[in-house]
Amino acid sequence: MGTQNPSAVLDVISEHKEITALLSKDSTKDLDHSSICSGSTFDNDNSLVHSPSIESFSSIQDIENLAELNMDEDSDLTVKIDNPEKHLDTMETYITFRVTTRSARIEFSDHEYVVRRRYKDFLWLRHRLIECHPFCIVPPLPAKHSLIGQLDRYSKDFIITRMKSLNVFVSRICHHPILSCNENFKVFLTASPSNFATYRKKKASVTSSNGSITTLSSTHSTLKSRHIEFDKMKSYLSTLAEKLNSIEKISSRINKERSDLIAEISNFHPIFTKWASFEPQLCTTLENIAHALERSSNAQSALVLCYSNSMSIPIREFLQYIEVVQEALKKRELSQYNYEMCLDELNRRHTEKDRLLAISQDSNHHPPTGGFTLWRQPTCDDKLEKLGAHIPQLLKKVETAQDNLEMASESLRSDLEGWQLEKKQCIKKILLDFVNKQINYYQANVNAWEHVTNEMISSRKVNPSTK
Template identity: 30%
Template sequence: RTCILILINSKNASQVLFFFFFPHSEFDLPEYSVRRRYQDFDWLRNKLEESQPTHLIPPLPEKFVVKGVVDRFSEEFVETRRKALDKFLKRITDHPVLSFNEHFNVFLTAKDLNAYKKQGMALLSKMGESVKYVTGGYKLRSRPLEFAAIGEYLDTFSLKLGTIDRIAQRIIKEQLEYLVELREYGPIYSTWSGLEVELSEPLEGVSACIGNCCTALEELSEDMTDDFLPVLREYILYSESMKNVLKKRDQVQAEYEAKLEAVALKKEDRPKVPTDVEKCQDRVECFNADLKADMERWQNNKRQDFRQLLMGMADKNIQYYEKCLTAWESIIPLLQDKPETK
């Protein structure tokens, strides 16, 4: 399945036009073109959570707070939103279970999604009935060790990413403040050169050099803002989504434990309760299997994404310092004493 996403940069930046090309037989047509708003993505994610409670649902980007951009109609906001929503869809498309969810099918193919929203589940098959989780008053005594380890890892992981995110944003802010100073600093050498005939050429060279360093720093800051921060934010939200699935698993296990105790205490209910217990046990096993599979898939994606992210970060910093080095080296001949001609 291949998805091509285009975000319309018009008066309504939240409206999205999609072209979908599907080689799979579950779709009636090989190509679809539909329009979706952010609230439609939110509807899809909520439906996936309802119908696939045992699976990790990819997070949506924040609706308004994207890399500190306030103007929802700016080009950088539109492009950041487009990339984030495109990644959200690709995460679902690559999932062996979510990609076949009927709500996802409707989201991709229905011309009028509002009709499905109003009628709720009436037009859709009620998926996930066998794995509905309980949010009632059951309390888990203790998580199994492997899931306790997952919970501890997620807490540490989100804490580390949150710290990196805050520091990275401070660095970007300081870079932008430094950039403002550089843009004022460089032209001073140029205006000074008009007063210094003997130093005119080297002063103009320094001014041009600082201008080149400004351009390099601006590119570095944009790369951090456009490429580095969004990945951090996605995985911070991803870890929260995984924690929510883990809590749902705990609720199902707590229900199972409570029903086991009921069997032991109420002998008169033995003919009826065991069937209920077996259903709870099936839900626990389903949660455990799906959660572990999704965690492994998530870890693989995370390793790949962060290797690519850190490699890009290294390359961008190398390019920045090489550009600055080249700029400063270019003016050294202008600053050196020239032999006097006789």
């Protein structure tokens, strides 16, 4: 592809008129055509200058685990997200990603689809999945950039980190037996830009007409019965989140201290180098020590630089995953709370009916005298008539609430089994990456100082009189 500027991750995509205006000016010589993957191409929806795909940066050392983005040939539905592009619009600037889908499922008319989606499209997809499957564990999305991070949200590191997180998000959906069959997910993967925009507007109007989603509240303390299985999971998640938070904070503090240590160690190198110029007999040894200190400092610098990708970011993303599971547990508790409230209301109505029946029977055995008792009898009958119509409705409401609770429990139980397996894999990967980085660091240190020792031994063999 020719020479590549590593800092130029994304090229600018603008309207055709804006590009034409730029090309007509003398400033066209300032455009970096080496960063364009296959020249300038235009389509009907938006005239684009294609930026290089993520594969074009595979030689850069700080891009790791690109193999995770490869398509899984053994699965009947695989999705890969790559090729970030930066768009310049009149109102905003944003990034889109190429979404490549391969499917062997009968509900897909073709075997492969290629579309482009931006971050807010992924947000829409997740919101729709939550609306359609409220009791499923819908995986989290990478957090939207913070106010401070807005200035750097178009950098190479930020885009690559987000792209990897989006791949994880979509991969989790593809492996979910229910979410992967959702119609909104299929449209997200296959629809053209115009069709996708129309579909989103249609769904937005339907959602607004149905009203807002019920707000979740803390109902655990008011529940009459406790489900031991879900209570244990709730406590476990709280403990796990606390442990991971502690690990992230401690490792962050260690990383900061290591950064300060690097600055101190870097001062050794010029001291030993300068000292060697004044000690001819110790010149070789002092230079070797200076070189070893430099290599040690470089090894620590590499460890510090990879800390975010190997420890901090993965832990924070998994903490988001834990929060999603906790929200799913709260939804099940809300479903249980609604069931118990409906059941209590039904029991109250039955109690009221029994009381009115007792009053009615007592009135039949003891005929009333006076206007007061004659007025009470019609009122009691009216109440019984209303209860006779209201209790069947409450009974249906209780049955529906019970079905929802059973569905929520079964769905959550199934998702928790899959989540437990993924949790083991994710945490194992985080820890193994951390271990491997530490091994590489200490191995580089050992090699640096062993080189000094070997050089000293060799010099003594050559010149035995050297002490």
